[in-house]
Amino acid sequence: MAEYYIGLMSGTSLDGVDGVLVDFSGTKLRILARSSQAFDAQFRTELLALNSPSDDELHRAARAGNQIAAAYAQVVNTLLSQVAASGIGATNVCAIGAHGQTVRHQPHRISNEASGAGYTLQLNNPALLAELTGLTVVADFRSRDIAAGGQGAPLVPAFHQHVFGQANTMVSVLNLGGIANVTVLPADPSEPVLGFDCGPGNALMDAWCQQQTGQPFDTGGAWAASGQCLPELLAQLRDEPYFNQAPPKSTGRDLFSLNWLQTKLQGFANARGQDIQATLTELTASACVDCINNYAKESKLLVVCGGGAFNTELLRRLQAGLPQLQVDTSDHLGLPALDVEAAAFAWLARQAIQRQAGNLPSATGAAGPRILGAIYPA
Ligand SMILES: Nc1ncnc2c1ncn2[C@@H]1O[C@H](COP(=O)(O)OP(=O)(O)OP(=O)(O)O)[C@@H](O)[C@H]1O
Numbered sequence: 001m002a003e004y005y006i007g008l009m010s011g012t013s014l015d016g017v018d019g020v021l022v023d024f025s026g027t028k029l030r031i032l033a034r035s036s037q038a039f040d041a042q043f044r045t046e047l048l049a050l051n052s053p054s055d056d057e058l059h060r061a062a063r064a065g066n067q068i069a070a071a072y073a074q075v076v077n078t079l080l081s082q083v084a085a086s087g088i089g090a091t092n093v094c095a096i097g098a099h100g101q102t103v104r105h106q107p108h109r110i111s112n113e114a115s116g117a118g119y120t121l122q123l124n125n126p127a128l129l130a131e132l133t134g135l136t137v138v139a140d141f142r143s144r145d146i147a148a149g150g151q152g153a154p155l156v157p158a159f160h161q162h163v164f165g166q167a168n169t170m171v172s173v174l175n176l177g178g179i180a181n182v183t184v185l186p187a188d189p190s191e192p193v194l195g196f197d198c199g200p201g202n203a204l205m206d207a208w209c210q211q212q213t214g215q216p217f218d219t220g221g222a223w224a225a226s227g228q229c230l231p232e233l234l235a236q237l238r239d240e241p242y243f244n245q246a247p248p249k250s251t252g253r254d255l256f257s258l259n260w261l262q263t264k265l266q267g268f269a270n271a272r273g274q275d276i277q278a279t280l281t282e283l284t285a286s287a288c289v290d291c292i293n294n295y296a297k298e299s300k301l302l303v304v305c306g307g308g309a310f311n312t313e314l315l316r317r318l319q320a321g322l323p324q325l326q327v328d329t330s331d332h333l334g335l336p337a338l339d340v341e342a343a344a345f346a347w348l349a350r351q352a353i354q355r356q357a358g359n360l361p362s363a364t365g366a367a368g369p370r371i372l373g374a375i376y377p378a
């Protein structure tokens with residue numbers, strides 16, 4: 001009996017929505033349809049602005065949530081139209097897992113407040129999405145883990161374990177989205193799975209590329225490849241306490257923003273744009289390399305997913321920093337790099353519907369396993 005779920009991810013790159021329709025009924029998941037929809041430049045600018053305090057932000061955030069739900073509904077329609085000929089329709093889909101758009105992520109405990117709790121905020125309107133699609137929607141996956149003392153991120157390690165785990169071999173998985181996060185799957189299944197954010201993924205490279213060239217990202221890393229890494233700037237960028245913090249840990253644009261970069265760039269006014277891009281690419285690569293060397297030294301394989309998997313220069317720098325292992329994209333294991341996160345949220349929706357935990361406390365630091373997400377019935 002088929003078990004269809006839809007997963008929708010719009011991540012910290014702010015580039016748009018990735019969606020997949022997955023069948024979980026077999027031993028291996030099957031992706032039956034995939035679709036991406038880019039946000040237009042104006043909406044992207046608004047989402048970026050909403051990542052920082054600004055005027056009338058409650059009203060603007062609510063409107064942005066509606067717009068995200070509308071974009072999600074369009075992706076759902078496209079996915080369903082791709083499988084219509086196979087006789088699969090909305091009534092066959094168990095639920096949608098809709099991540100929402102993270103605009104704040106402050107999971108750390110606030111000791112001088114009565115609740116002591118941190119928070120995370122994903123803009124979305126799951127009620128509207130349920131109305132627009134007629135489907136059950138699961139949303140707000142992160143809050144429960146934070147309420148249980150966890151980071152609320154990363155949440156993909158449980159899914160990575162499900163799809164990429166190998167008997168008797170340590171495997172590491174690196175998601176290169178706006179932020180980079182790693183999952184370490186131990187060779188011994190009784191050992192805990194680790195998972196945490198390494199630091200910036202594409203966010204700073206994208207921001208610099210957009211500002212200097214007008215292009216939203218450095219295609220293939222070609223611009224970075226034409227420059228030289230600046231060691232002094234790299235040292236200044238690496239001089240950020242987050243990199244030396246022990247896991248569990250997670251971060252976001254709250255820290256790694258264009259403002260952060262501009263502060264670090266003081267004193268480098270005469271540097272060439274492509275050299276700064278090369279240095280930002282090395283920043284992402286070196287932070288990830290250090291995480292692997294510190295927490296996954298015995299890994300023989302590094303599975304790379306997320307849009308950064310298309311950045312050849314970034315992958316070259318990763319492989320150069322990790323000569324002891326093989327760097328490969330998830331495509332080689334049968335799951336396209338851009339589909340992994342969306343598939344993870346389809347899986348997390350399924351966990352919620354089946355009243356199963358979605359978090360891994362060994363990764364997030366939560367007090368225990370928790371059922372994640374709020375369910376908006378069809
Ligand atoms: N051809 C390419 N060359 C270089 N970089 C690319 C290419 N295609 C995509 N990217 C990068 O991937 C990013 C999108 O990746 P992805 O969709 O995984 O991000 P995301 O969903 O926002 O991730 P996360 O939630 O993990 O932060 C783009 O912003 C860009 O930086």
Ligand SMILES: CC(=O)N[C@H]1[C@@H]2OC[C@@H](O2)[C@@H](O)[C@@H]1O[C@H](C)C(=O)O
Binds near residue numbers: 012154178180197250
């Ligand atoms: C708060 C938030 O949205 N975090 C994202 C972000 O993007 C990458 C990294 O930072 C990761 O921790 C997380 O996303 C993935 C899907 C996760 O939860 O595993």
